Amino acid sequence: MPETSPTHSVESLYNHHHGWLHNWLRQRLGCPQQAADLAQDTFVRVLMRREPVTGTAARSLLSTIARGLLVDHWRRSALERAWLEAMAQLPEAYAPSPQEQQETLQTLEQIARMLEGLRSPVRQAFMLHQLGGLTHAQIAERLGVSSRTVERHVATALLHCYQLRYGAV
Structure with missing residues (x-):
């Protein structure tokens, strides 16, 4: 019997649970593209663990990781909305360039992660x-x-x- 590597375990996990996870995320987000992105991010996190996942704990693990990613996504979206609203209040002459806006938003996200x-x-x-x-x-x-x-x-x-x-x- 061949050994099952962590990569093979993640492949099997992906094949058996990706559809379920994508649907689960789509129901919470209302956007199939964002759900697809977060589903992929969830499996990347599982892959980074480098530990095989037992069959009985698979959906529990996936939903726990996905829930954390959802919270991060919602927090980032709220931060981005607040930032864009603040930028909309500035006179056009004082508005930062798109690159400066992106850099500032990334810095705000880092600060939010540090403070969480x-x-x-x-x-x-x-x-x-x-x-x-x-x-x-x-x-x-x-x-x-x-x-x-x-x-x-x-x-x-x-x-x-x-x-x-x-x-x-």
Whole structure:
């Protein structure tokens, strides 16, 4: 009996479950092209795992990976919509070039991914401080917490970003 390699396992998984996954994603997205892209991304993630998948856990694994990709997709879409709305408010003379817009959007996506591991109050305090330019006292008043709590939240977020960027402290 020949050994089954992880690549063969993914091939079999793809052949048996791709149609189901594509339909599952299409129902959630309403767009067959986006569903096809996310289905392919799901199988790429499975391939990157380099571990064979057992038959009984296949759909569970695929739907878990696909759900994470859906959340990322929706988050990216919301961020892009907000960015485009903000750009639409600018006078044409101040609008960045399409390349600058794309670069800025990619940077915003990277920041969003970095901050997604933080609790909501920490993320909110950090964003108000870094992007909103508010002082700790102003943030404390807005969030209904002490300035010391805001200071801890901002420090926690900075440490989190540093650890993600440089690997460890």
